[in-house]
Amino acid sequence: MEEEIKRVELCVHTSYSMRKGIGSPTDVVKAAKELGIEALAICDDYNTAGYFEFFRACKTNNIKPIYGVTINIEGNRIVVLAKNKNGVPAINKIISISTPEDDLFNCQNKLDDLLNSKEDLITIGVLNDSCDNFDFLLKNFNYVGITERNKLNFADKSISKVIMRKLIAISDSYYINKGDKLLFDALQNNYSKEYRFLKNGNDLLNSFPSQLVFENPKKIYEKIEENVFEGYAAYFDFPNLINEDDFRKLVKKCIKNRHEFKLENYASRLDLELESVIKHKYWNLFYIAYKIAEFAKKKKELVGCRGSASSALLSYALGITAIDPIEWNIPCQTFLGFDLDKMPDIDLNVSVKLHDEIFEFLQVLVGEFNVVRAGSLYTLTDYNASYLVTKYVQNDKHYYDSLKDTNTFKLMDTVVELGMHPGGFMLKSTNNDFYKYTAIKNVYGMPTTVTDFRNLHDSILKMDVLGHIDLDLFRTLEKKTGIKYEDVPIDDPQVLSLLQNSKALNKKKIINPDGNPLECISEFGSEFMYSVIKKSKPKTINDLIKVSGLGHGTGTWIDNAELLIKDGHTLEDVIGCRDDVFNILTQKYGVNSKIAFAIMEDVRKGRGIKEVYADALRVHEVPDYLIQSMDKIKYAFPKGHAVYYVINALKQAYYKVYYPKEFYTAYFDADARKEVLAGILSLSNEEFTRKSESNGFNSEELKLISNMFDMIERGYFFENKEEINVIETDVVSLFN
Numbered sequence: 192m193e194e195e196i197k198r199v200e201l202c203v204h205t206s207y208s209m210r211k212g213i214g215s216p217t218d219v220v221k222a223a224k225e226l227g228i229e230a231l232a233i234c235d236d237y238n239t240a241g242y243f244e245f246f247r248a249c250k251t252n253n254i255k256p257i258y259g260v261t262i263n264i265e266g267n268r269i270v271v272l273a274k275n276k277n278g279v280p281a282i283n284k285i286i287s288i289s290t291p292e293d294d295l296f297n298c299q300n301k302l303d304d305l306l307n308s309k310e311d312l313i314t315i316g317v318l319n320d321s322c323d324n325f326d327f328l329l330k331n332f333n334y335v336g337i338t339e340r341n342k343l344n345f346a347d348k349s350i351s352k353v354i355m356r357k358l359i360a361i362s363d364s365y366y367i368n369k370g371d372k373l374l375f376d377a378l379q380n381n382y383s384k385e386y387r388f389l390k391n392g393n394d395l396l397n398s399f400p401s402q403l404v405f406e407n408p409k410k411i412y413e414k415i416e417e418n419v420f421e422g423y424a425a426y427f428d429f430p431n432l433i434n435e436d437d438f439r440k441l442v443k444k445c446i447k448n449r450h451e452f453k454l455e456n457y458a459s460r461l462d463l464e465l466e467s468v469i470k471h472k473y474w475n476l477f478y479i480a481y482k483i484a485e486f487a488k489k490k491k492e493l494v495g496c497r498g499s500a501s502s503a504l505l506s507y508a509l510g511i512t513a514i515d516p517i518e519w520n521i522p523c524q525t526f527l528g529f530d531l532d533k534m535p536d537i538d539l540n541v542s543v544k545l546h547d548e549i550f551e552f553l554q555v556l557v558g559e560f561n562v563v564r565a566g567s568l569y570t571l572t573d574y575n576a577s578y579l580v581t582k583y584v585q586n587d588k589h590y591y592d593s594l595k596d597t598n599t600f601k602l603m604d605t606v607v608e609l610g611m612h613p614g615g616f617m618l619k620s621t622n623n624d625f626y627k628y629t630a631i632k633n634v635y636g637m638p639t640t641v642t643d644f645r646n647l648h649d650s651i652l653k654m655d656v657l658g659h660i661d662l663d664l665f666r667t668l669e670k671k672t673g674i675k676y677e678d679v680p681i682d683d684p685q686v687l688s689l690l691q692n693s694k695a696l697n698k699k700k701i702i703n704p705d706g707n708p709l710e711c712i713s714e715f716g717s718e719f720m721y722s723v724i725k726k727s728k729p730k731t732i733n734d735l736i737k738v739s740g741l742g743h744g745t746g747t748w749i750d751n752a753e754l755l756i757k758d759g760h761t762l763e764d765v766i767g768c769r770d771d772v773f774n775i776l777t778q779k780y781g782v783n784s785k786i787a788f789a790i791m792e793d794v795r796k797g798r799g800i801k802e803v804y805a806d807a808l809r810v811h812e813v814p815d816y817l818i819q820s821m822d823k824i825k826y827a828f829p830k831g832h833a834v835y836y837v838i839n840a841l842k843q844a845y846y847k848v849y850y851p852k853e854f855y856t857a858y859f860d861a862d863a864r865k866e867v868l869a870g871i872l873s874l875s876n877e878e879f880t881r882k883s884e885s886n887g888f889n890s891e892e893l894k895l896i897s898n899m900f901d902m903i904e905r906g907y908f909f910e911n912k913e914e915i916n917v918i919e920t921d922v923v924s925l926f927n
Contacts, residue, residue, distance in 0.1 A: 197229035198392045199408040201257065201315065202270050202336060202361040205233060206570070206604035207241035208261075213366040213374050215604045216241045219389065220248035222367045226391040230412050232257035234270050237286050237298045238606070239279070239630060240568060243646040246422035257412065258420050260286060261317075263299050267324055270315040270336060270361075271305070275416045279627065281308035286630035286641065302331060313411060317363060318343075329357065334411065336361040339398050340385045359407045360399040364389040373590050373597050377583035378605065423649040428622040429475040430557045432482075438474045439465060441481075446508035457504060457517065464505050464523055467531035476652075479556065479618075480537045481509040483656060486552050487541050493662045493676060495540040495839070497655070501831030502526035502770070503535070511537065513677070514834050519736075521830050525770050529788040538655040542666060543862075546614065546658030550637065553616055563625065564637045565615025565644035565653055569608040576602035609634055612644050614657035623651065661713050661839055664857055668846050671853040681732060681841040685848050690729055695848050699906040703897070710901040711847060711858050714739060714840035716894075723748055727756050732837065739833035740767030746797070746825035755816060766820055769795035770830035780811045790821070797825035855902045856917045859895075859909075868895055872909065 316328030496512030629642035
């Protein structure tokens, strides 16, 4: 009846074992539960990134989690398990110091790497096929793991009772079901004689004594403490770069410089935000963003604030954003929460050229070892998984007829590469060491979290500072025109007239009659955004902000605001941004602010309108069309972000209207466009026509071609194809 005994499995691999593992931690845990396994150890190869999902899956399925890793020492595979709360940081450090640094697939560690943490770890040496490493494993590690492929002769009298107590049977699995072997072999591009699937008790009892299958693993498990890995940080203790009194003085000084004569209009809200941020110990986050903005300005580069951070007057006061939230009617609750206790998530834009310097600047600001880049794990796409397996089967006679019965979709969770978030920086807090949640490896020469940044959201502070091509464009335009970004108006009548027609562009010839007058303008240059403009007919800047929100939201325009506009409603009547929900309900219909905020949160996250809230809205005579519209929204864009985009778009349009030669030169001179543009310009007229008629251009090329036509219609063309200089000419020609 031994199959009824709950078993402890001390070595399984998941999809986080790069280019080997099949099956997410959730899938593996569910399978383990069905096999009667009460405790399970995740031991991916040189990777602990699966711990977060494993933590949640074990909690859901009532399986006790054990946290481990598989490493290599002197050519031997070693399983290392965390014995206590110090064990997980020790494991992550072991991964981090492994060599070679830039390869996560074939790393090595020294035996000495385990010595400093031996009290916090349990080590299991995995016996190889020939068993010639048996003595080495017995001598140097706590236990020896045996799989079906490396059987000892248990009748041999040399295996004493003492040795037997050190032996355990393990699955050492890389996939869940026996039928997944083809997928595993395809990933390795190598046929394996053995099956590496997750075993149940009976599978192992066919090869090993009961002591190795049940008793010994259970005794090891009993040595492991509870709650070894918490899965999230109880709180953040942020880098203390400035004390709260000095921060207060800094904010007051900065806001006075920006609004010397209107300070009294801002005082109450500024004090509310400032004291709330200080109360919840978030002021250092704003200070770090302030220092980054100051760094950019000293370099004579532009900086912008993305997302809902522009909802805070603090952001405006400190020069993190140029958006005044009071002027634009943006509530601070959108960013800081209804009770102003939400941890600020401040995202910044800087020029692409400046971006790489930001990491070095942060290392100086917070300490070299207190900031790393945010890692991103890449998995196989459905197409790549299918192609990989199909190609392998064609070359391996063992599987020639097996492809039709194989589900390549299972490979889509398999991690194949460690990359880097384009602008994410992870900051160490004083109470949470990086190693508590992730290993650190070098990517592109920079220390980077091995755990994907999305899993670290509640554990390590992340700040996004993205390089943005628009800021490089503005800096170039400033130099070419002598007109500074901050001096460019956003309410110029000629610019706003582009919302109706292209007369302000003074076109000399029409090549594309249906062309977008806002071509080249980042926010409104796409066909979709232009179609929203044509149908909604915005006339003011506030209308454009609504349009921006509608374009970036999900479920906001199509089958929603689009239908309302068609039925006679105006932009003023519809929900464009998440803030519109709060503002319309409180300011137009007198809905209680707490209820309005709760509804806004539900709407922006796509949770719809709860019936109890719908009833409350009807009491306040909120029209049904508006309730139904909010109910359809799946994601609503922050107004602060929309304002930022619209301001930039209108300033770009100003340069385009009044400084066309400089504008087109700066636009096409961007590094991101030069290579694509060079390919287009290398075509002869005949080649260009033939490729156009056969739909041979990709979307990026089509965008550039459309913008070239826009330029040519105004009487400009490329003088020098290599340097992308633009000149004015009476001869309208694309290929000269």
